[in-house]
Amino acid sequence: MRRHLARLLTVLAVLAAAFATPGMASGKAQAADEWNPPANLVQPLNEVWNHVESTYGNLYGFRNYGWDQVLANRGSVNYCVRWESDAPVSAALRDRIHAALKKQFGKWMTAMTENGKGHNAWPYTTVPVNIVGWAVKNRSTLQWTDNSVDIYTGILDSGGAPQCAPDCGRFFHQDGNYSKCPGGAARHYDQSLWLTKGFGGGAGGDWGQRMGQEYFTGALNQENIHIYLHEVGHTFGLDDFYDWSPTGQCCFLMKAGSATQITEFDKWMLRDFWRHMKSRYGL
Numbered sequence: 001m002r003r004h005l006a007r008l009l010t011v012l013a014v015l016a017a018a019f020a021t022p023g024m025a026s027g028k029a030q031a032a033d034e035w036n037p038p039a040n041l042v043q044p045l046n047e048v049w050n051h052v053e054s055t056y057g058n059l060y061g062f063r064n065y066g067w068d069q070v071l072a073n074r075g076s077v078n079y080c081v082r083w084e085s086d087a088p089v090s091a092a093l094r095d096r097i098h099a100a101l102k103k104q105f106g107k108w109m110t111a112m113t114e115n116g117k118g119h120n121a122w123p124y125t126t127v128p129v130n131i132v133g134w135a136v137k138n139r140s141t142l143q144w145t146d147n148s149v150d151i152y153t154g155i156l157d158s159g160g161a162p163q164c165a166p167d168c169g170r171f172f173h174q175d176g177n178y179s180k181c182p183g184g185a186a187r188h189y190d191q192s193l194w195l196t197k198g199f200g201g202g203a204g205g206d207w208g209q210r211m212g213q214e215y216f217t218g219a220l221n222q223e224n225i226h227i228y229l230h231e232v233g234h235t236f237g238l239d240d241f242y243d244w245s246p247t248g249q250c251c252f253l254m255k256a257g258s259a260t261q262i263t264e265f266d267k268w269m270l271r272d273f274w275r276h277m278k279s280r281y282g283l
Helices: 002-018 025-034 039-055 066-072 091-110 213-218 226-235 264-281
Strands: 077-084 129-136 150-153 191-196 202-205 208-212
Touching: 039 264, 066 077, 066 264, 077 091, 091 129, 091 213, 091 226, 191 213, 202 226, 208 213, 208 226, 213 226
Parallel strands: 077 129, 077 191, 129 150, 191 208
Antiparallel strands: 202 208
């Protein structure tokens, strides 16, 4: 009887594996095998996750992290540039801003790759960054005539800052319904790069990143635009560390002012956030 039962259980296990979908037992086993942070980071990573989990009540229910945006687009992200400044923008400057945005955003995406593939079932090795729109108060600020991006003029938020059409913004339409966007879903934007004249420091979240116009344009040739990088970390759910530090970790990008580039600890915090979230995407 036991022999027949054992054979039956073996057959059922084989069938279950054959018909398993991503996110079921076989996927979880793979994820466990791929979670291999350096030994000295295990404790501080656990401390960070425990802190995040106990601090943010809607952590798992929130559906507009950078993860959600990239996956909804099947591996890319769309940006709107909110130019809250009267400084003129040439076509050359426009293109340099786009190039810098791609390079800097790509640094976080590179942190999610290992040995030529996505870490821990992350499905992409590269994530293209598209700028689909520019928002300004006055069209004359933008000194180009081509139609490579959509241009929005005179659409202001409650504080008087220019913004791309809300009908095209994921922040406003997290259900993915862009039926009222003039350019349709292909011209929607997931995040805003909000560059404000005279703005000090930075801010970031699911809506995008905000910093000084002078700071960002002055850093275009730098290897790391560290305020932007820090704020993108927030877009993907990473926390600030104003009042505490994980064991053994003094200096890393998400602890503002202590590092100017993505460190090994930042990389593994990003991977850990994905590890805890990926099952809801069926991965």
